[in-house]
Amino acid sequence: MADIRSNFVGIKSPNPFWLASAPPTDKAYNVVRAFKAGWGGVVWKTLGEEGPPVVNVNGPRYGAIWGADRRLLGLNNIELITDRDLETNLREIKQVKRDWPDRAMVVSIMVPCTEDAWKAILLRVEETGADGIELNFGCPHGMSERGMGAAVGQVPEYIEMVVRWCKQYTRMPVITKLTPNITDVRKPARAAHAGGTDAVSLINTINSITSVDLDDFAPQPTIDGKGTHGGYCGPAVKPIALNMVAEIARDPETHGLPISAIGGITTWRDAAEFMALGAGNAQVCTAVMTYGFKIVEEMIDGLKNWMDEKGHRDLDAIIGRAVPNVTDWQYLNLNYVTKARIDQDLCIKCGRCHIACEDTSHQAITSMVDGKRHFEVIDAECVGCNLCVNVCPVEGCIDMVPLAAGAMDRRTDRTVSPDYANWTTHPNNPAAKVAAE
């Protein structure tokens, strides 16, 4: 049986599945339920500085988009950091950590951008016996208007400064949580790295308006006729998060920096994909807010079964394995030629491949052959784009089959070269680097 025990920047947990800093980790009651369900760790919902607690809106905090069957695809929220008294949170954190010593207890923090403020809270958190802290530089709504959250995360210099303070004033490992609401996520990651962070976690939520009420002409969620942008998360954001994790993992300046992945993780497979792209563990929120804590059972079991099947003994065997295969477009092999192949036994003749190709692409799929409804790829037109595969409702019905070296590509009337050749040396590239003579 695969060993999925996790050691993330020295923080140990029985599995790599943590609950992200969010409503599910706002108080002991929820966190204890999560631990009972089997979650490996939590990042406690963000604490603010001492003083009057934060207030939340008293109307809807969440908006969503759904599939037609109301499957939740994306969630948006305008909730702020914890609105509970600091003392209460600290007391509960201490108690839960004491009761569940084998689980990871990380505390998320967001205080004003002053050294004193950070110093003060770090000491308080350290007293709880927590395993680490996560710096919330991500929340895109509400707190950012007060110069915190994303307002800090969007300025690399601030990130570096705050991380430095944290490393100076606490022995606890520091995880810097990054906002995706930025052009190039490598910049804040580099800044956190420069400040000495132990790890980064990403992504925080994405600025979003989920929908507009067309009767009231108001963005949703709507508070007394008005709406504001909130943070978007859930399955819909996973591709964005995967790319950002990969960008940091393969950036020479941050290569090897531990990453805690966040962003639409719903199944063991999602988690495995993030880990393959360099994440050391996986944080989950929307999935539990949709289905409850029990889903962790499937995540643990599914991950182990997959690892056993593939012969991966522990998490180190999978973490980062896909990173070397993430490259720039210019290095993709232009001599690699594929053609779509439709399995006629699986084809249900819906014709979606045909109309997608015919209307919007390369006119490379028939609709009629010898007077019969028949969908077949025309090799002389097929550029191997994969659109037909993506629109086909039957999994495995259409495959992209590579042409073997030496085979004739009937579209170009050229034989397929066995050699790797990319854009950097392509004759059409004005900036092509001519091979040394």
Next chain:
Amino acid sequence: MADGLYKEGIAAERLAPEQYSANFSDLHPPLDRHEALVESDRCYFCYDAPCMQACPTSIDIPMFIRQISTGNPLGSAKTIFDQNILGGMCARVCPTETLCEEVCVREVAEGKPVQIGRLQRYATDTAMERGAQFYERAPDTGRHVAVVGAGPAGLACAHRLAMHGHKVTIYEARPKAGGLNEYGIAAYKAPEGFAQDEVDYVLSIGNIEVQNDQILGRDFSLSDLADRHDAVFLGAGLSGVNALQAEGEDIEGVQNAVDFIAMIRQASDMSKLSVGRRVVVIGGGMTAVDAAVQSKLLGAEQVTICYRRGKDAMNASEFEQDLAASKGVTIRHWLKPARILSGNGKVSGIEMEYTTMRDGRLAGTGETVRIDADQIFKAIGQTFDPIPLNGSGAAVVMEGGRIKVDADGRTSLANVWAGGDCIFGGDDLTVSAVAQGRDAAESIHRALA
């Protein structure tokens, strides 16, 4: 349990009062909004969709389903009505399992087609409940067209003619419009007066007058109609019923299934309807199933359908056969009626002869079996009666006992078109009658232009 269940002979009140309403409630309850959204999401929006090809009225099915899925049920209803103004009834009575749903790619893929009929009902019901009207009459052309028969073909023809600005008068033999929609389908397929609601909805376009109790050959003649109108459309349906060609056919207790079905449709209190304790239905089509199932629902103890050929040859769809079986009807194949048995002047049973295929022809084997019965329904097909039609002026050319028409629905007579069950080459489906009425109207409109 009502004592009536085991009462010998033909009797009413076999069931407890509340059982009747349960038995005759909607066969397929309507989809609610959520169900419709989930079901509509199953549609793949196929290219050149097979379902659309299979629909006799060529409704753009993927489009109307997509319109449901986007929360646009009125747009969806218009897509349906554009091709089939009786889309509401067709959603209820079409044998979708042998039309659109049979060729749905999800039927091919997983044996579970998109429920096109029920989605069509969702859209059309929504539009009708909201009283949404999609069509306006073109400016009056001054032309006047006569339509014989207010059934699906006649109504579809009249509506399309009215859209084009022609005045229409429908001559209907029965006291109500609707044709087989009103008189000829099982009550549980269109309960709560839907057929009349739909007639009202169709006629609300205006400039269509319906004259009831007007019988061709009795109250007016074809030549007379042709003289008084610019064009005539014959959508008279079938008035004759095939005989059993078995001894004793006129004994009390032997009835036409279509009359039984009409009686049930017109009844306001099902408990007052009489049915035999043991019922035999002769035939293998939808009419046989409708009569047999409703006999059962009225409280008959034993109901047997006897069909002279095998299961595969039955005109009733697989779904209809299964429905009959689920209601407790026994279906027996390879039996043809030989002799009606009687006692005291009433039916007491029927002697059936086994049949087989011999040299490619159906033949009796000589062996017989007796089935006890106190009521026997004939459901072996209906015929067109040409006598009232051809009693005056030039005769309309017939083919196979029905009116011969060309691709546009034109008969052999100038300015006379025909459609629905009375024409040769049809499939006796409501939806086909609608298509023929609609297309004949377009042909008439072109001819009058």
